[in-house]
Amino acid sequence: MVPMLLAQGHEVVGLDSDFFERSTFGEGIHSIPELKKDIRNVEASDLEGFDAAIHLAGLSNDPLGNLNPTLTYEINHFASVRFAKLAKAAGIKRFLFSSSCSNYGAGGSDWLNEESEFHPVTPYGTSKVRVEQEVAKLADSQFSPTYLRNATAYGVSPRLRFDLVLNNLVAWAFTTARVYIKSDGTPWRPIVHIEDISRAFIAALHAPREAVHNQAFNVGRNEDNYRIRELAEIVQQTVPGCQVEYASDGTPDKRCYRVDCSKIMQTLPEFQPQWDAQRGAQQLYAAYQKVGLTLEDFEGARYKRIAHIQQLLETGRLDETLRWRTEAPALSEIS
Numbered sequence: 077m078v079p080m081l082l083a084q085g086h087e088v089v090g091l092d093s094d095f096f097e098r099s100t101f102g103e104g105i106h107s108i109p110e111l112k113k114d115i116r117n118v119e120a121s122d123l124e125g126f127d128a129a130i131h132l133a134g135l136s137n138d139p140l141g142n143l144n145p146t147l148t149y150e151i152n153h154f155a156s157v158r159f160a161k162l163a164k165a166a167g168i169k170r171f172l173f174s175s176s177c178s179n180y181g182a183g184g185s186d187w188l189n190e191e192s193e194f195h196p197v198t199p200y201g202t203s204k205v206r207v208e209q210e211v212a213k214l215a216d217s218q219f220s221p222t223y224l225r226n227a228t229a230y231g232v233s234p235r236l237r238f239d240l241v242l243n244n245l246v247a248w249a250f251t252t253a254r255v256y257i258k259s260d261g262t263p264w265r266p267i268v269h270i271e272d273i274s275r276a277f278i279a280a281l282h283a284p285r286e287a288v289h290n291q292a293f294n295v296g297r298n299e300d301n302y303r304i305r306e307l308a309e310i311v312q313q314t315v316p317g318c319q320v321e322y323a324s325d326g327t328p329d330k331r332c333y334r335v336d337c338s339k340i341m342q343t344l345p346e347f348q349p350q351w352d353a354q355r356g357a358q359q360l361y362a363a364y365q366k367v368g369l370t371l372e373d374f375e376g377a378r379y380k381r382i383a384h385i386q387q388l389l390e391t392g393r394l395d396e397t398l399r400w401r402t403e404a405p406a407l408s409e410i411s
Contacts, residue, residue, distance in 0.1 A: 077130070077274035078106045084278060087159040089126070091118065092133065093400070096235055099379055102367060105234040113362065114399055116155040120162045128170035129163045130277055131156060131244065135200070136237070143382060145199040147398055152203035153363055160211045164219040170285075171221040172277055173211060176204045177266055177294060179225060183333030185264055190225070190292045190339055197330045208292065215290040222280050222288040226273050227266035227296035227335060231356050232363045238374035242267055242353060246360040249315035251371040258323045260263075261305030263332035268296035269351035279346035292342040297349050301334045307353060340345055 081088050090110035098189040111122055115133045123129065134152040135143075142148075156173070163171050178201035179194045196202040208223045215221055230242035238247055276295040280288050302310075308320045340347055373379055377387040388394040395401055 077277060078108055080274045080278060082106070091122070096384060099236055099384055101236040101379065102234060102363065115151060115159055118159055118162060120166045123163055123166035123168060126166070127169055128172065128281055129168050130172045130244070131159060132174045135295050142199060143385065149203055150201040151398070152200065152229060153206045156207045157210045160214055160221065164214055169218065169220060170281060171211070171219065171337050172280055173207060173221060173223050175208055175223045175225045175292065176201065177225050177227050177333060177335050178331065179205050180335065182330050185332070185334055187334055187336045189336040190294060196317040200321060212290055219287045223292040224276055224280060224381070225292055225294045227268040227294070229270050229273060229299065230267050231269040231271060231351065232359050233270045236379070237381060238379050241265060241304060243360060245308055245311045245392060246315065246357055247369060247374045249311050249318040250361060250364045251369060251374070253318045255308045255311045255318055255320045256323065257304060257308055257320065258326055259304060259329040260326050261303065261308065261322065263304055263329040264301055264334040265299045265304060266296045266333070266335040266337070268300060269356050272349040272351055275349065276340060276344070279344040280348055283344055287343055293342060293343070294335045294337045296335060296337045298337050300352060302353060310353050310357050314354070314361050
């Protein structure tokens with residue numbers, strides 16, 4: 077998202093605790109000024125002088141959220157609402173919140189739009205729902221929040237996540253010649269490339285205020301809703317010599333949702349998605365070949381989110397509240 081924002085002429089300052097500074101994939105990330113700070117410790121003075129806040133921070137994914145549900149709510153819910161209040165107090169006009177289609181959770185096979193009921197099944201999903209509900213109460217003529225409910229991300233990026241379904245399936249196929257499915261393969265899941273998620277945020281940032289004010293948008297394309305087994309078939313067609321394999325203890329995943337993304341396509345004409353699952357799988361395969369990805373890399377502490385956090389805890393770099401034990405300088409350069 078950062079280089080895409082810069083290319084559009086925006087000035088960008090990062091705000092991050094940098095849990096994953098040692099998990100950069102490939103050639104590195106774009107250098108920008110950064111406030112290296114826990115979202116829980118942000119003050120209004122940190123946010124003065126900005127026109128917009130794009131709030132992406134949080135414990136991202138269900139296994140990591142389940143590690144300590146209390147902390148998940150503290151960071152993803154309470155700190156996020158507090159951050160929105162501070163942004164409003166600092167005079168920030170636009171507030172874009174990175175929500176999730178995980179809000180729909182056990183949504184079944186029916187098409188779900190932005191008015192559909194929430195059925196989150198994890199602390200991660202529940203936290204996203206609560207932030208939307210509470211930040212909506214802050215909206216007024218001076219503070220305009222928008223909630224972008226991203227489908228499951230995929231695709232190559234400098235902080236590539238291997239716990240996301242398509243990224244994970246291609247990684248298993250490349251390193252083991254197995255497309256390894258940990259459920260029974262039946263759940264529906266909408267997916268969207270990380271570049272297209274970035275395009276959605278930029279489109280919302282540029283849109284007329286009345287088009288996005290206090291509105292939620294499902295981020296993705298209708299044609300990119302897949303059953304997990306269908307994604308496995310795409311991977312099998314992409315990575316030569318691999319076979320689909322189901323885990324012996326695989327069961328139906330309660331997280332099953334099929335999402336209607338018509339609203340964002342109709343409301344934000346600047347949002348023009350460029351990717352589909354086939355092309356994304358090819359991009360991932362090429363990237364894994366380039367870096368020589370190993371099973372130990374993506375299933376170990378280097379790239380696996382929960383394993384990385386557990387390693388930081390075990391080595392004493394993070395305390396039990398997921399705060400750094402040694403304070404870093406407030407402003408640094410990330411590169």
